[in-house]
Amino acid sequence: MNSTNYDACPECDLLLKPAQPKLGEKVHCPRCGLLLSRPRKQSIERTFALSIAGFILFFPANLLPMVGLTVLGNANTGILISGVIALYNDGMEAVAIVVFLASILFPLVHLCLSLLISGHLYFNCPNRYLVAWMRWMHHLDEWVMLEVYMLGIIVACVKLMAIAPLKLGWGLYAFIALIIITTMLTSSLDNRLFWLRIEQLGKESKNAS
Amino acid sequence: MQAKANALRQGFIRCHDCGYLVKTVDQPSTCPRCDSHLHARHPHSLQRTTAFLFSSFLLYIPANVFPIMTVNQFGAGDAHTIAGGIVELIDSGMIPIGMLVLVASILVPSSKLIGIGLLLLCAHFRWQINARRWTVMYRIIAFVGRWSMLDIFMISILVDLVDFGGIQIIAGPAATAFAAVVILTMFAAENFDPRLLWDNQKNL
Numbered sequence: 329m330n331s332t333n334y335d336a337c338p339e340c341d342l343l344l345k346p347a348q349p350k351l352g353e354k355v356h357c358p359r360c361g362l363l364l365s366r367p368r369k370q371s372i373e374r375t376f377a378l379s380i381a382g383f384i385l386f387f388p389a390n391l392l393p394m395v396g397l398t399v400l401g402n403a404n405t406g407i408l409i410s411g412v413i414a415l416y417n418d419g420m421e422a423v424a425i426v427v428f429l430a431s432i433l434f435p436l437v438h439l440c441l442s443l444l445i446s447g448h449l450y451f452n453c454p455n456r457y458l459v460a461w462m463r464w465m466h467h468l469d470e471w472v473m474l475e476v477y478m479l480g481i482i483v484a485c486v487k488l489m490a491i492a493p494l495k496l497g498w499g500l501y502a503f504i505a506l507i508i509i510t511t512m513l514t515s516s517l518d519n520r521l522f523w524l525r526i527e528q529l530g531k532e533s534k535n536a537s
Numbered sequence: 538m539q540a541k542a543n544a545l546r547q548g549f550i551r552c553h554d555c556g557y558l559v560k561t562v563d564q565p566s567t568c569p570r571c572d573s574h575l576h577a578r579h580p581h582s583l584q585r586t587t588a589f590l591f592s593s594f595l596l597y598i599p600a601n602v603f604p605i606m607t608v609n610q611f612g613a614g615d616a617h618t619i620a621g622g623i624v625e626l627i628d629s630g631m632i633p634i635g636m637l638v639l640v641a642s643i644l645v646p647s648s649k650l651i652g653i654g655l656l657l658l659c660a661h662f663r664w665q666i667n668a669r670r671w672t673v674m675y676r677i678i679a680f681v682g683r684w685s686m687l688d689i690f691m692i693s694i695l696v697d698l699v700d701f702g703g704i705q706i707i708a709g710p711a712a713t714a715f716a717a718v719v720i721l722t723m724f725a726a727e728n729f730d731p732r733l734l735w736d737n738q739k740n741l
């Protein structure tokens with residue numbers, strides 16, 4: 329089965345000869361203009377390093393207070409999960425679950441998957457679950473909404489400033505750092521290269537056994 | 538120019554998950570590289586997209602009519618709809634933030650509903666259109682969808698923080714409907730296959 333001589337555009341199904349772009353070059357589909365590939369310098373190493381950094385930052389971003397509000401001497405501080413709990417207690421279970429998934433669980437799972445995948449590729453260590461992890465990560469991509477949450481924080485802060493003085497906590501700074509890391513992670517992860525390396529690793533381990 | 542034709546017509550199927558190209562003559566049902574099911578086009582793309590789109594159309598009405606949050610101040614409740622919240626932001630001089638919320642929670646969802654509707658009509662009636670332009674429209678729709686969740690996240694923060702003896706913010710029924718609209722339109726966009734637009738063009 330020697331079908332890898334060709335490539336197809338995922339959005340217009342144009343049959344293409346795979347280009348061999350150099351670092352820093354972008355390949356667009358000539359028919360529909362979709363960005364097809366953009367090779368990255370040391371994609372695996374960078375993804376691995378950024379996944380570790382993101383994984384470490386995830387905990388302060390989730391556990392330290394993000395925003396504090398003081399009204400008439402009473403102080404309230406919020407973290408990611410306390411918003412979920414407040415919604416849940418208001419009887420908005422469905423919304424609480426959506427917020428929990430999009431801002432806590434999916435980002436964590438996504439980070440773990442990219443840590444696992446890039447770690448295995450970095451140490452050239454085959455694993456039969458690599459393929460499944462890669463597919464899950466691909467499907468989760470769209471549902472990790474940290475950047476959207478950040479905009480939500482900004483709008484909420486603007487609204488709250490009208491009520492009472494706000495105090496920004498370390499959790500918020502960790503959260504901002506986490507967003508920067510995950511954005512860099514997404515752009516450093518070269519899907520094509522990852523799939524090729526996984527395929528190679530699988531073949532190597534099959535030949536060895 | 539042989540290479541300028543659809544991969545499917547030349548006997549190839551592209552794996553949706555990993556991008557591997559498989560020859561259709563082998564009649565494989567799963568991808569040899571990643572083991573996911575192979576489909577030349579998303580299965581039942583138009584039916585599924587239509588179903589998700591109709592449900593989100595229906596939910597879009599309660600999402601805009603009912604209050605999305607209620608501010609209780611010393612016993613007096615003040616209910617806000619999505620539009621009311623934006624008007625209030627603009628009234629209090631927060632024009633850039635007001636515009637941001639206007640774009641994220643009104644313009645994006647409504648143009649998404651209309652846009653996916655048009656894409657469906659176009660694919661179903663095999664309109665001869667500028668497929669490239671419509672594919673770009675699809676790409677924009679698929680990209681901006683998630684940003685509408687902004688309102689929902691904002692409410693979760695407000696509900697959490699503003700909970701003092703006299704003042705309290707409570708989420709309203711529109712929040713559930715609105716979150717459902719955002720998720721359903723994301724499903725609708727995910728299930729639509731832009732390659733159908735290209736399949737229908739006669740003069741390619």
Ligand SMILES: [Zn+2]
Nearest residue numbers: 337340357360
């Ligand atoms: Zn294309």
Ligand SMILES: [Zn+2]
Nearest residue numbers: 552555568571
């Ligand atoms: Zn595959």
